[in-house]
Amino acid sequence: MAGHSKFKNIMHRKGAQDKKRSAQFSKLSREITVAAKMGAPDPDMNPRLRLAVNNAKAASMPKDNIQRAIDKASANEGDDYEEVRYEGYGPGGVALIVEALTDNRNRTATNVRTAFSKNGGNLGATGAVSHGFERKGLIEYPASAGDEEKVLEAAIEAGADDVESTEDGHTIWTDMEALHEVAGALEKTLGEAESVKLAWKPNITVEVDEGNAGTLLKLVDALDDDDDVQTVWGNYEVSDEILEKIGG
Template identity: 40%
Template sequence: MGRIFEKRKHKMFARFDRMAKAFTRVGKDIAIAVKQGGPIPENNPKLRMAIQNAKGLNMPKEKVENAIKRASSKEEKDFQEVVYEGYAPHGVPILVECATDNPTRTVANVRLHFSKGHGSMGNSGSVAFLFERKGVFKFDPSKINVDDIELDLIDAGAEDIERGDEEIIIYTKFTEFGHMQKFLESKNLDAKSSELQYIPNMTKELSEAETDEVLKLVEMLEGDDDVQTVYHNLA
């Protein structure tokens, strides 16, 4: 009985950790958007996207409003968006998106994570060519009827549409992201999340043990406060 309780407690804390990390991530997205385009969502597409993502995470409205206020103040730190590249064990390429107020600290920490995870950090451009930057819009299937607007979605830049029972995902080219965002807003279609992501051109199959080695490094990187997202090409 005690072991079952400990397992449940561990899962609960892990869920809280993931939620806290997600809130921190979107909070930085809001801060960057406000610094770049101002605090008024109607005039700032990047901020509208960050706010929509916060809603998708069920982030309380007051937390979103406080994040915008903090970012509007002169005391708030300026976050820089930086991408680091490298290889995990077994030659798996890794891209690490960061938002940091101290790049010197961040690059040292990321390098240390690669080293501890038996990977190697690379130079800029060493693995980025293995990925393509795309817009990714995720929807609850109950909130969108793709059949009714599929042609309109294609006109708005949809490159691929994945239909699942739990989620519908619309992919666009990097250059069509803004076009799709405007189209969805014009139709009052609220995505669970809308992001620019690095999608691998090819995926890699590994054994279970090898996959675990790679995911340990990914977990270390994701646990860093300055890291926003980690991309890899594991199948």
């Protein structure tokens, strides 16, 4: 695995899960509220909200928290957030795309720029690296969903574009426009996914050496820890051997 998924697994092994879970719930709540404000507050009528709610459920977020986030949008309460994308380079020439939901562009831009500059990176202009990525639908299943053959067959039947299976789980890619349809079809055969989202898939990946890997992961960590940052995508590959050395 590479990019965001790889980083997520490293952080899981490192621990500090209570803090991470609290921050994750906060970000999921923000996405639910934004999705509900942008469309109908009913997940069945609002595809983006349905995605947000399903991802919250997959993360074991309490139902009360989910409903509270929807109610906040219905009552037009809370801050108004806007979607912002930042692009830049990390150590080793790695390309990074940072997606944020913010109520203060200046604060978020300053925080993101600081994270890049303190961790061997450079923040670029919008469009600086996204030309090297494709906007795709991403569906993730745990290994327990089935073996590689079963998941591949289900993905083909559902109309997916590609499947990547490892011992950690299954990554299924779709056309951006087909994400909801494919996810719905897969749910009938494989059950509920771990996550369903729009993603940035790199056209070419960069193998990161040991000298740059530690600094790169600190950069991604710093970005991921920011309350406004929803997701960090990258085009990097880090070998298992290097992960063992730096991931503890």
